Amino acid sequence: MEKEFPIRQVLDGEGNITDDSYDLSEELVKDLYGKMLRARTLDKKSVNLQRQGRIGTYAPFEGQEASQVGSASALGEGDWMFPTYRDHGATLTFGHSVTTIMLYWKGRVEGCVPPEGKNIFPPAVPIATQLPHATGAAMAEKRKGTDRVSIAYFGDGATSEGDFHEGLNFASVFKAPVVFFNQNNGYAISVPIEKQMNSKTIAQKSLAYDMDGVRVDGNDVLAVYFETKKAVEKARRGEGPTLIEAVTWRYGAHTTADDPTKYRDQQVSEEKRNKIDPLLRLERYMEKQGFFDEQWKQDVTAQCDREIEQAVEEMEAFPDADINDMFGHVFKEPVWTIEKQREDYLTFKRGETV
Amino acid sequence: MEKEFPIRQVLDGEGNITDDSYDLSEELVKDLYGKMLRARTLDKKSVNLQRQGRIGTYAPFEGQEASQVGSASALGEGDWMFPTYRDHGATLTFGHSVTTIMLYWKGRVEGCVPPEGKNIFPPAVPIATQLPHATGAAMAEKRKGTDRVSIAYFGDGATSEGDFHEGLNFASVFKAPVVFFNQNNGYAISVPIEKQMNSKTIAQKSLAYDMDGVRVDGNDVLAVYFETKKAVEKARRGEGPTLIEAVTWRYGAHTTADDPTKYRDQQVSEEKRNKIDPLLRLERYMEKQGFFDEQWKQDVTAQCDREIEQAVEEMEAFPDADINDMFGHVFKEPVWTIEKQREDYLTFKRGETV
Amino acid sequence: MKTAAEIKTNKLTLVQAVTDGLRTMLKEHEEVLVLGEDVGQNGGVFRATDGLAAEFGEDRVMDTPLAEAGIVGTSIGLAINGFRPVAEMQFLGFVYPAYEQIMTHASRIRSRTLSRYSVPMVIRAPYGGGIRAPEIHSDSCESLFTHMPGMKVVVPSNPYDAKGLLIAAIEDPDPVLFMEPMRSYRAFKDDVPEEKYTVELGKGAKLTEGEDVTVIAWGNMVATAQKAVEKMEAEGISCELLDLRTLYPLDKDLIAESVQKTGRAVIVHEAPETGGVGNDVLSVINEEAFLYLRAPVSKVAGFDTPFPFFSLEEEYLPTPERIVHAIKKSVTF
Amino acid sequence: MKTAAEIKTNKLTLVQAVTDGLRTMLKEHEEVLVLGEDVGQNGGVFRATDGLAAEFGEDRVMDTPLAEAGIVGTSIGLAINGFRPVAEMQFLGFVYPAYEQIMTHASRIRSRTLSRYSVPMVIRAPYGGGIRAPEIHSDSCESLFTHMPGMKVVVPSNPYDAKGLLIAAIEDPDPVLFMEPMRSYRAFKDDVPEEKYTVELGKGAKLTEGEDVTVIAWGNMVATAQKAVEKMEAEGISCELLDLRTLYPLDKDLIAESVQKTGRAVIVHEAPETGGVGNDVLSVINEEAFLYLRAPVSKVAGFDTPFPFFSLEEEYLPTPERIVHAIKKSVTF
Numbered sequence A, B: 001m002e003k004e005f006p007i008r009q010v011l012d013g014e015g016n017i018t019d020d021s022y023d024l025s026e027e028l029v030k031d032l033y034g035k036m037l038r039a040r041t042l043d044k045k046s047v048n049l050q051r052q053g054r055i056g057t058y059a060p061f062e063g064q065e066a067s068q069v070g071s072a073s074a075l076g077e078g079d080w081m082f083p084t085y086r087d088h089g090a091t092l093t094f095g096h097s098v099t100t101i102m103l104y105w106k107g108r109v110e111g112c113v114p115p116e117g118k119n120i121f122p123p124a125v126p127i128a129t130q131l132p133h134a135t136g137a138a139m140a141e142k143r144k145g146t147d148r149v150s151i152a153y154f155g156d157g158a159t160s161e162g163d164f165h166e167g168l169n170f171a172s173v174f175k176a177p178v179v180f181f182n183q184n185n186g187y188a189i190s191v192p193i194e195k196q197m198n199s200k201t202i203a204q205k206s207l208a209y210d211m212d213g214v215r216v217d218g219n220d221v222l223a224v225y226f227e228t229k230k231a232v233e234k235a236r237r238g239e240g241p242t243l244i245e246a247v248t249w250r251y252g253a254h255t256t257a258d259d260p261t262k263y264r265d266q267q268v269s270e271e272k273r274n275k276i277d278p279l280l281r282l283e284r285y286m287e288k289q290g291f292f293d294e295q296w297k298q299d300v301t302a303q304c305d306r307e308i309e310q311a312v313e314e315m316e317a318f319p320d321a322d323i324n325d326m327f328g329h330v331f332k333e334p335v336w337t338i339e340k341q342r343e344d345y346l347t348f349k350r351g352e353t354v
Numbered sequence C, D: 001m002k003t004a005a006e007i008k009t010n011k012l013t014l015v016q017a018v019t020d021g022l023r024t025m026l027k028e029h030e031e032v033l034v035l036g037e038d039v040g041q042n043g044g045v046f047r048a049t050d051g052l053a054a055e056f057g058e059d060r061v062m063d064t065p066l067a068e069a070g071i072v073g074t075s076i077g078l079a080i081n082g083f084r085p086v087a088e089m090q091f092l093g094f095v096y097p098a099y100e101q102i103m104t105h106a107s108r109i110r111s112r113t114l115s116r117y118s119v120p121m122v123i124r125a126p127y128g129g130g131i132r133a134p135e136i137h138s139d140s141c142e143s144l145f146t147h148m149p150g151m152k153v154v155v156p157s158n159p160y161d162a163k164g165l166l167i168a169a170i171e172d173p174d175p176v177l178f179m180e181p182m183r184s185y186r187a188f189k190d191d192v193p194e195e196k197y198t199v200e201l202g203k204g205a206k207l208t209e210g211e212d213v214t215v216i217a218w219g220n221m222v223a224t225a226q227k228a229v230e231k232m233e234a235e236g237i238s239c240e241l242l243d244l245r246t247l248y249p250l251d252k253d254l255i256a257e258s259v260q261k262t263g264r265a266v267i268v269h270e271a272p273e274t275g276g277v278g279n280d281v282l283s284v285i286n287e288e289a290f291l292y293l294r295a296p297v298s299k300v301a302g303f304d305t306p307f308p309f310f311s312l313e314e315e316y317l318p319t320p321e322r323i324v325h326a327i328k329k330s331v332t333f
C-alpha cells in the first residue's frame, strides 16, 4: 500500500522543491517558519520548566512542528479543533493562548479553556476518544448549514482504538466535514508502529470507509499545509471527511516522565535533526531562494522568546487554584451532594466543627 | 472497491457452474445439502416453537444456511468457533447439539454448554465482542504449536463496533490463525448497510490491516466452503488471518420479536427464495447433474424432521432450571456474599424465617 | 395556570409517554435530535420512537451505525456545538461499549472547561428484567452512573412521570441517563397531559403514607413494592412507599423525613446487591436518620450473580413476597 | 515450613514487589503471560515489568496495540484456551474502553457456561492520586468492579502484600482486578521473601488494635489513615486500623468483629463518596453490627466531582487531618 499512498512532499530535507505545483510566496514561507519557531520555543521552554519543577509532566512535540503548524494554518476562523495532549503547536497556531497551554501542564483546569470565540476542545488524554467528538461537532456545523469543519489530531497508536474506527465510520456515513489528522511518529510511547499495526501505512485505513486518504511528509510544512487545505476545502464543499497521515518524528521523550533510551536509539533522533528537521529545511529553502536573512531569524527568535517568557510570567503570576472551581462546575445547577461536600470541607478547612 | 473484491461464486442461483476450478463430488454436494436442510429444519421448527410459546424470542437464519454450513464444514476437529445468536446452522454443522441450541432460546443457561470436546463458545449477544476472543483463542493455539484455527461469525452491523476493529488489528499484528467470517445480509435489524457504512463492501475493510479479504456469494454453499477452506488452510500454515464477506439474505425477521415490514418490503424475500436460495440452487444443480432424486430428498427430510423432533422432546423433557446453577458458577470457589444470598433465598423459599 | 379540566390528556402506556415526550421536545426545540440504532424508520425495537422519523425527518431522528461509543461520542460533539441529542442505547446492557465516552467526556466536559463547554445530552435506555429477554438485555447497571460525577440518573415508574421526567431531562443543561423499565413499558396506562410539563429531577414521590416502615424503590420495582405494601396494609402494617424517580442526586429530604418517622427501611432494586444504589440510600439514612433507626436497613435486591437466563429471572428479581418477608423481619427486629 | 531465618528476603518497593510477583509466576507457570501497552521492552511506564521481556521473551511478555478492549478481549480468548494472562491497563483510568469486555464476558463466562469455560485472568492497573499526574490518570473506580458479579478486586497497600496478593490473584481460577496504588509504588520498602508465597484473597488485615473507633482503608489510604491513627493515639483515642486488601468479596468477619467491639467506624477512600466501596462496607456494618453502633458510620472520601487537575489533588484526596476530624466527630457523637 505504500505505492498506492505515496508520501507527498513539496520540499525535501535539503530544502529542494520536489513538487513545483504550488505557489510559494515568501510571505507564506516566512509565516509558516515563524509559527513553527514559536511552537518550538514554547515546547523547549516547557521541557525546561518541567525540569525545574515549575510545571508537571509535559508531552513534548519537537520535530512535529511542520505537521501541527502546517495543518492548523489551513483552518479558518470558526473551525473546530480537537487536539491531544501533544498538539500545542497546532492549538497555538490556531489561536490558543500560551499561558493557557502552560497552565494545563501546571495541573490547572484553566488550561482547558480556550480564548473566547476559539473552538478549541481540551486536549484528549484518553487516546482516540476525540475522534467521534470531531465527527459530531462537524455534523453539527453541517446541520447548521455553515461551511465550518472540524479537525481531529491523533497519533499512530490511536489508530488501534475502537474510537478511531467508530469516529471514521460515522464521519463517512454522515459525510461529516472532518479532517482526521494523524501524526505518525512511529511510536506510541515505546511501541513501534510494526507492533501497533500490520499495515505499512495509516492512510490506507481510509479504504475501509471509502474515505479519501493521503500520506504526507509530516516534516514538510508546505506539503502538510497544502494537503490539509485541500481536505478542508473538500469538507467545506460538503464532500466529506479525509484521513491524512503525516509521517513525522518526535525527537524527545514521549513525556518528560519517559526514558526513550529504553526502547530506541536516540542517535537516530540526532541524525534526523540534521536531515529532516521542519525548520532547518525551510531555512535551507529560504537560503536557496535568497530570502533567508540571519537578522530576520534573530528578530523572529527574539520575538518568540519574549512572548513565551511573558506567558511564563503570566502563568506563574496566575492566582492560585480555587477549590470552588472543583465543586462549582460539575453541574450547572448545584446538587445537594456536592454542595454538602463543599460546605463540610470548607468548614473543616476553616478549622470549625461541622 | 466492488471491482477489487468481486463476489466469488461456484454455482449460480439456477444451479449452473460459474467457476469450474473445483472438484465437485456427488458426495460433497449431498453432504452439504443435507447439512443445510438439517439447519433449515432446526430453524423453521424454532420459529414455530416460539410462536407456540414453547421457547422465547428466537433469531432465525433461514436464507443464510449456505454461509453457515459452508464455512463450518471447512473446519476441523479441535478448531474454535465463536458464533453469534444467529449462527446455529454453523454450530450445528460443527457438532453442537440441537437440544442445547433450543435450550438456549428457552432461557436456559445449559444452552451455552457445548458437547464435550467441541470448542464452541456461547453465542455472543453483545455485538462484535467475540472477535477479540477468537483472536485470543487463536493466539493460544499458535503458542501451543498446534495448527488449530478459530473462526468468528458476525454480521454486517457488527463491523461498526470498535471490537471489530480491535479484533482484526490484533489478529493481523500477532498473525493469529483466525478466520473472520462475516455474513452480510444487508441489514442490522432495520438499518440497511448503506446507513451502516460508506464502503460498498465489507471485504475491503481487510485492507486497513494488510489482511487478506475475500467476498463470496453467501448463498452458494460451494463457494463459501472452498473459500473458507482456503482461509483455514492458510491460517493453519501460519500465514495469518482472513476476512471473508459472505453476501447473503435473511428471509425472515431479525428475531421473532421484530416486524420486518416496518423497514423493508418482504416481497423481496419471497423473490429471493426462488432466485438465490441456497438449497434450491443445489437441488437445481443436482438435477442438472442427474443425481437429484426426490426419494433421497424425502429421506433426508424425514431424517432431519425426526432428529429435530426428538431434540424438541429432549428439550421439553429437560429437568427444570436449578436455582443453584445461578449461584453456583459465579466463582469456582464460593464467596460469602453469594453463599449468604443463596442460603437466605433458599430458606425464604422453604417458607422458614431467616 | 389551566385547571385540570382544561388540560387535555391521553391514556398512554409508559413507552407511549416516552414517545410523546420526545415528540413534544422535537416540536418545541429544533436543537433536539434523536439518534441511535433502529430509532428511525423502524421506530425503535420497542416503538419508543415510532413515527418520529416520519414526522420530523430522518435528519432529526437518525439511524446510526451499530456502535454505542460512536453514538455517544458523536452526540457529545453535537452537544458541545449547539444541539440537544437524545441518544438511545437499545438496551442498557449495551451501554458498556460507550462507558468510556460517558465517563471521561460526557460527564466531565463542563468541569474540565469551567463550563465553557457543556453536554446537554440524554441517554435513554430500556432496562431491567421480567420480559424473558436474552442475555445481557436485562441488566440494571444504574450504579455505574450514580458513581460517575457529572451524570444525573433518572428512572420513571409510570407514564405520567415518564413524559415529565424525560422533558426535564432533555431541558437539563447536563447529561442525564434516562432509564426506562421495560417490564413497565406496556403494563398500564395513565392520563398523560398532551401539553408540555416537567417532573422535577432530584425529587422522589411518596406514593403511600405509612407509619411502620419506609419502602423505597424505583422503576418497575415500584409496582412490585406496591403489591407488598398492599399485603402489609391488609395485615395491619402501615408502609410508606417512596418512588425515588431520580437516583442521582437522591431526594435526601424525602428519604430522611420518612425514615425518621418510621425508623425502618426496606430498599428494593433489581441490580446486584453489592454496590447497588441501595447502598447510597443506606448511606443517606445512616447520615440523616441514624438515631431514629429501630432495625437495620434491609435490602431486597438482585443477587451478586450475573442476571440469569430468563428461565430463572423470576427467582432473581425481587418479588412482593420477598419484600413482605423483609418488611416483616424489619418490623419484628 | 521454613523458619523465618531460612527465608531469604529482599528489600523491595511495592512496584518492585509486583515485578517480583510476576517473575515468580512467569518462572513457575508456562501458561502465565504478561501483556499490555509498553510492558515489553520498555518495562512498563512505572517499570512494573522491568526486565521481564528480556528474561522470558517477547512472546510471553508482550507489547500489544494501544487498545484496552482488544487487550482484555484477546486475554479472554487466551484464558479460555489454557493460558493465564496478566493484562496491564496502563492506568486504571484507561480501563473504561475495556469495560464491556470485562462486564459482559470476563466476569460472566464461568456462569454462562456452568464452568465449562473460565477466565483465570488478572487485570493489573496503577490507580489513585497524589503523583501530580495528568487528567484521568488518577481515577479510583474500584466500585465499577465490585458491583460486577464474577470479578474479584484486590488492592495491596505494601510490598509484602503486593507480591503475595498478586500471586494469589494469578493462581485464582477467576478474573481478578489488581489495583496498584501509584502513590505507594516507591513510598517505602519491605522485606519481601524471595520465594513464592500468597496472601489469601478475601482477607483483610488488622494493622493496629484499638477500642474506640475502627478505621477502614485500602491502598494508599492505609498510609494516610495510619498517620491519623497515630495522631489519635497521641490524644488518647485508640483506633483499630483495618486494611481491607480485597474489596470483593469484603472480609465481613474482620469488619464485623471490629465494629462490634468499637461501635464506631470511619471509612476512607479516594473514589467519589456516592457509590463508593465505602457504602459496601457500611452495608456490612449495617447488617452485622447494627446493635453495636454508637455513632453513624463516617466516610472520608473523594468528593462527587471528577478527580481534579493536580493543583487541587491534595484538596480532593483524604488527608490525615480530615480523618482525624471524622474520628473525633464519631467519638464525640
Ligand SMILES: Cc1ncc(C[n+]2csc(CCOP(=O)(O)OP(=O)(O)O)c2C)c(N)n1
Binding pocket: A086, A125, A126, A127, A154, A155, A156, A157, A158, A159, A185, A187, A188, A189, A254, D037, D066, D068, D090, D094, D097
Ligand atoms: C485509552 C488510553 N490508553 C492508554 C493511554 C496511555 N498513553 C498515553 S499516550 C500513549 C501513546 C500514544 O501514542 P500515539 O497515539 O502514537 O501518540 P503519540 O504520543 O506518539 O503522539 C499511551 C499508551 C491513554 N492516554 N489512553
Ligand SMILES: Cc1ncc(C[n+]2csc(CCOP(=O)(O)OP(=O)(O)O)c2C)c(N)n1
Binding pocket: B086, B125, B126, B127, B154, B155, B156, B157, B158, B159, B185, B187, B188, B189, B254, C037, C066, C068, C090, C094, C097
Ligand atoms: C453492543 C450491542 N448493541 C446493540 C445490540 C442489539 N442488537 C442485537 S442484533 C443487532 C443487529 C445486528 O446486526 P448484524 O451485525 O448485521 O447481524 P444480524 O442480526 O443481521 O445477523 C442489534 C443492534 C447488541 N446485541 N449488542
Ligand SMILES: [Mg+2]
Binding pocket: A155, A156, A157, A183, A184, A185, A186, A187, A188, A189
Ligand atoms: Mg505516536
Ligand SMILES: [Mg+2]
Binding pocket: B155, B156, B157, B183, B184, B185, B186, B187, B188, B189
Ligand atoms: Mg446483518
